[in-house]
Amino acid sequence: MTSTNADTLTRSTDSSQPLVPLLEERWSPRSYDETATISDAQLDAVLEAARWAPSAMNFQPRRFVAGRRGTETFRKINENLLGFNAAWAFRASALVVGVLETVTADGDERPFAQYDLGQSLAALTVQAHAEGLHVHQMAGIDAAGLRAAFDLPERFVPYTVTAIGTVAHPSQLDDKAAAREVAPRTRIPLDEVVLVKE
């Protein structure tokens, strides 16, 4: 059942079938507790989950740049968030750049890099929720700025930034963002998503 509750900070999935609790409870907040921290062990755990995700041919064409709030790395990631993202993500406990390895050092192409990075961030997200944290992925980033900030070679392409932290009451956001934070979460119906099922 849909559960949108600004007081308990839950915004559960309105799923047509019962799902495992982690998937039922996962959602992407923008209101994070700016006093909450992520431990070194928690950050290692989510990155380890990303590392163990499957990838085509086990090539693992993904890399990460992770910074906890208060560090120089976090500051550099945060200043390369675009538009609306810059208005909320600074309160997260950590920001993680998802980097594509598009070509190896030997010149071999990695055409499934985007897919494989996405898989690893899905695993990171599930692990983070198991740690009691919330995750919000962002494509609205300055990829060139991030590459320059971390001196990445051309073959490494910053593709997303993922905010990880502790969800907080939406009242700290502006009115429009706060309303989005408690709006019902929606999806295309299952019978539209599944083209064939026999």
Ligand SMILES: Cc1cc2nc3c(=O)[nH]c(=O)nc-3n(C[C@H](O)[C@H](O)[C@H](O)COP(=O)(O)O)c2cc1C
């Ligand atoms: C690849 C990707 C890029 C996204 N980019 C942004 C973004 O730049 N800014 C933002 O606020 N949300 C972004 N989102 C979050 C989505 O809007 C969000 O996952 C979607 O609305 C579903 O909401 P839910 O995660 O709470 O179920 C992104 C999500 C993904 C997977």
